[in-house]
Amino acid sequence: MNHERSSILFQQAKSVIPGGVNSPVRAFKSVGADPLFIKKASGCTVSDEDGNTFIDYVGSWGPMIVGHCHPDVISAVQETMSSGASFGAPTERETVLANMVIDAVPSIEMVRMVSSGTEATMSAIRLARGYTGRDKIIKFSGCYHGHADSLLVKAGSGAATFGVPDSPGVPADVAKLTLTAEYNSLDSVRKLVAENGNSIACIIVEPVAGNMGTVPPREGFLEGLREICTNEGIVLIFDEVMSGFRVAYGGVQELYGVTPDMTTLGKIIGGGLPVGAFGGKREIMEKLSPSGGIYQAGTLSGNPLAMSAGIATLNILKQPGFYKKLEEKSLAVGEGIAKAAKAAGYPIYSTRVGSMFCAFFCNGEVHDWPTASLCDTKAFSKYFLAMLDEGIYLAPSQFETGFVSAAHSDADIERTIAAAAKCFKLIA
Ligand SMILES: *Cc1c(COP(=O)(O)O)cnc(C)c1O
DSSP: OOOOHHHHHHHHHHSSSGGGGGSSSGGGGGGGGGOOOOEEEETTTETTTSSSSEEESSSSGGGGOOOTTTTTHHHHHHHHHTTSOSSOOOOOOHHHHHHHHEEEOOSSEEEEEEEHHHHHHHHHHHHHHHHHTOOOOEEEEOOOOOOOOOOSSSSHHHHHHHOOOOOOSSSSHHHEEEEEEEEOOHHHHHHHHHTTTEEEEEEEEEEOOOSSOOOOTTTTTHHHHHEEEEEEEHHEEEEEETTBBBBBBHHHHHHHOOOOEEEEGGGEEEEEEEOOOEEOHHHHTTTTTTSBBBBBOOTTTTTTTHHHHHHHHHHHHHHHHHHHHHHHHHHHHHHHHHHHHTTTOOOOOOEETTEEEEEEESSSSSOOOOTTTTTTHHHHHHHHHHHHHHEEEEESSTTTEEOOOOOOOOOHHHHHHHHHHHHHHHHO
């Protein structure tokens, strides 16, 4: 497969953009290759600058659940664009999307729009701190919540891929307020809570972890967090930037029946445009400026184009049977890949929640960051590059989640599984 033009474009980009990319995992660094420069996408495929077309399981890292270039989303954005891209004044669309989010997500009574997932989690934490009058927060090793200072501690995603969980530039005085527990371990949480008295403002968690590969919560884990937070007056934040509107219309909290105090959203609710949101109990949200004193703002927050793309996307997701069909497709992908590995005699640990899936390159069960980090990332890189050669575009890291979209057809899925069978044999 020819990647000549992508390589030239990457060289050009590297001289003006650090590492040639505007977000680290895009660089393909951990799989030892140059990134593909994408020219266009349609449905479940992306096409690069050399004219190669791939079946896409990255989906822009989550947002493209209805597939690329869905006609409803295109026409909504085009129509909005022709009446103005941004006003810096309220528009009716913001209330429309707010109501859709409130109707969908059990914990959200009020919501504020921002422009990225990072902004959503950062703002949610400020609000939790302001509301409780406490400074410390608990996060989980391997969970990624964007790149704000207080959250770039033992983080997953790019931070896990590059082995720099604690980034230079994050002041030690800020990082020390972030306590880190082990995912799926209530004991590790109880210990931190006991040691830190009444100084913990919030626990933030990916209720299905998706930034150390896909790691589902064990039975009782989310319920246990709920109980600890209720007893200790700690704000429970579900970071559903990835899982919101992904594993179910109401996110993990609908699927598992556990309701946090606050929720952060992003990715899907922007339909591919830059969006984030955070919401929760009215009592907490009303503390936010200008109704309360806790400050948060954004020039492009609630941007008309992003609101339109989000509303159009959610309208598609709301159609009866959408998630049932997506579940069937995702089951076929997850099981197909697991079977292909088994047939090739290559051991993987396969996980999936709805349309989020992962093949961990390891023998044992993966349930937290220490077990995820045992994976054979070298073997993953070989598999990744072989799959790419077969026309399958996976996330270029072991510690990411694969996303199935409504646009993946049975034929696309069959082709994917056949490619996986070939690639596992190659590395076995
Ligand atoms: C992607 C992601 C974020 C960060 O969102 P950005 O839009 O990249 O800033 C935060 N939390 C989770 C769980 C994510 O998957």
